[in-house]
Amino acid sequence: MRNMQTEHERRKKVGNRIILLVIFIAVVLGYIGFVLASHGGPKMLVQSNGNEIGGSFRLNSLGESTVTEGDFHGTWMLVWFFDPRCPKDQCQPVLKSMETAKAALHAKGIRVSALAVSLDMDAVDNDALKDYVIPIAPHVMPFTASPNMLKAMTTEYHAPFEKVGGHYVQAPQIVVMNPDSRYAGMIAADGDADALTAQIQKFAAR
Structure with missing residues (x-):
């Protein structure tokens, strides 16, 4: 024993x-x-995962939790880069069009995740970012990231990362990733909700 x-x-x-x-x-x-x-370097932070445009990322939500591209798997993901110091008449129409398109597509059974990524986490706090986005686009998700992540991510998503007139230049296009996290295409970020909705419907019908 x-x-x-x-x-x-x-x-x-x-x-x-x-x-x-x-x-x-x-x-x-x-x-x-x-x-x-x-x-x-950027390739260690963001990887294309075989995509021509787009790929992996780590972003911070307003609640300080971390999200990755995998959290949006199974939905059409819209990714747009902007600076909340951007004049409202330039950037808020894009946010509104993303909100409108998301609602219209949801009504048609197409699940969409709309991400608005702030290009400057240091100049604008979470409350200011929330106040800029949520009142006009309550279902568009604002995110921040470290400067290194933003630099790497904008490179992979083919977005500018430069300042003009005291704020970062907003991306001229919205990148669309399909529910399998594969690159689907780009759509002009011009605030045209009908065009945005119609183009995603075309992507979904392929």
Whole structure:
């Protein structure tokens, strides 16, 4: 009986050591991944995943939670880059058209996730970003990201990342990714909700 207890304790100790070793390796690998992502350039932060345009990302919601492209899998994803310091008559019509298109497509059974990515997380706080987007486009999701992520993401999504007149230039197009996270196409960000709705319907009918 004594020998059985000793063997059981020995196995328990070995098991605990293995668990601790696995945790240690995971922490080390996670740290290495963080360092590589931070210093390895845009391709380490955003990957195309085989897409001509678009790809992976990590964004911060207004509630400070982190989202990735995988969170929107199964929906048509609209991605538009803008600066909430942009004059309202230039940028808010685009947000409104995304809101209108999302509602119209939902009524037709087409699920859409509309993402509005702020190009400057330092100059505008979450409350200002929320006040700029939500009153006119309550179902368009505003996001922020680190400067490195924004630089990498705008490169992959073919959007400008430059300042003119005190604010970042808004993207001239909305990038559309299909429910399988594959690039579907670009649509002009001109505030035309009917055109946006019709084009996504065409994509969905392919």
